[in-house]
Amino acid sequence: MAPPALPPERAAAQWWTQPGAWEVRWQLEAESMRRDPTIAQLSLRVMRRMPDLVAYARRHGLQLWDLLAYSANAESADGRLRLVALFPGHPYTTDPEVLCLDGPRQSKHRNPPFDDGVFGKSALLCLYYRKDPDERRWLPEHGLLGLFDIARLHVANEYEWRRTRVWPGEDAPHGETPPARPDPALAVDPISPRNTVLHYQSPSPAATVPTREAA
């Protein structure tokens, strides 16, 4: 007898358990973990001890074991902050989420749900405007390292914003806003490009991997 079908949100979150997903995980992890050995995939045992993660899963109708999650540190003027990156869907179609578990939570750029009903007070970082051109967003070829580095700069911006009420880096107006002008010169070199031998040898051709454009 076939097992009962999972609710769609749980099925989407479990993308990383499906055949072929290991190549995408390799792209996210291998080079990033080589360059930054502090990056770790979170086990269920560790996730259970992170109340923000437990709340995230509950809010989205997920079990913790559905989630592909990684941790890294951000060393900042606020001290050592634990960052957690979540991939609630395939990273070629769904943007990852990054939570900052420590330090002050009030910020100019954090996502709801907000603590105590205070606008901007949460664990969920709003790292980039998702409608901006590719060179101004995180892409899977930046790997986990690129994602955590964006978050490390984000928390540095937050420290300065709390100190001076000025966000020193670039930011987009809140809510719906026109995307930034394309500027390919801003692109950083990918650390894990997709056209690797691994993808070439893949039994499921790279072309079948869903793309952001198709989504």
Added chain:
Amino acid sequence: MSIKTEQQAFEHFEAERVRVPDAENQQARRVQQEFRNALKEALGGRYADSFLAGSYRRKTQAVHLKDLDIIIVLSDPTGELRASASGTLALMKQAAFAYEPVTVATTKCRAVECELDGYTFWADLVPALDDGQGGYLLAYVDRKEGIDEWRPADPKGQTQACHDKNDQTDGAYVPVTRICKFWNASFVSSPDQKKPLPSYLVESILFDALTGPVTWPEAVLAFFEAAERHLANPQPSVLCPGNPDAYVDEQLDDDRRVAALAKVQAALVHARAAAAQTELGKALDEWAKVFGPSFPAPSTRPELLAAALRSRAATVVGAGASASPAGRRAPVVRSHGPARPSS
């Protein structure tokens, strides 16, 4: 604050960035008391006493509390518990659920590890028996090796040794232990990862390195010097502060020892450079290379990083944002946020 000495910089760093936050300590104080009360009630006549042990009791955990070690001394007039350490651990596991926040209890070789709903730390319940001579016996079970026994131990000895050393060093030992653990933990982000040195080995190396009153920067340098000496030696050489007959590094395998030695030597370069500096700012900059951007130094001034963030010149060095042009470039993004609801 205006920092005029290296000692002041270390004190500021320890108080603001290294020490476990008050709120977490208050939670832990409440949890351990409630847990002990619940166990007393659940165990009834089996309960004789309980006390705290481990790094929580010694106040040597850094940044966050990881676990609370609670020793539960059991009454065993019939010798039933003495006959089976594994049976006693099973009894302890059953009793653990008397405390409502416990969601998962896992039997380890010496203790029952209890996960607590809504808390970031967990509690280890360690069953103990009175040995009749003023000491304790602790359970030890290793099913793979077929071991199921009680072993003599002195859980209060480590705590006493820590307090004595702190007095002997005019209060330097405990906070400097936390600072050294902060460094040791900078190489990992998850409790599943192995730090360069086991935490208790950090405490024991520093214990061995300090013999009297000392400034904190001197104590940290002494730690790295002693760590290099011990790790370069393939034979166990670090004695347990609470039990001078045991070596703390006996189980340290060669791969881990060699990898830890490399990290200690890298830190030692900067610690020695800081000690050799006559200019305060340059000494602090060397220490910032060991402890990262949260250490107060000219190179970690917020204004420097803010200017780099404004001009898109900020990079990432190690795990922190930096004004150094030599760091990694991250994708240039525009931070964003949801629309503010109209009031």
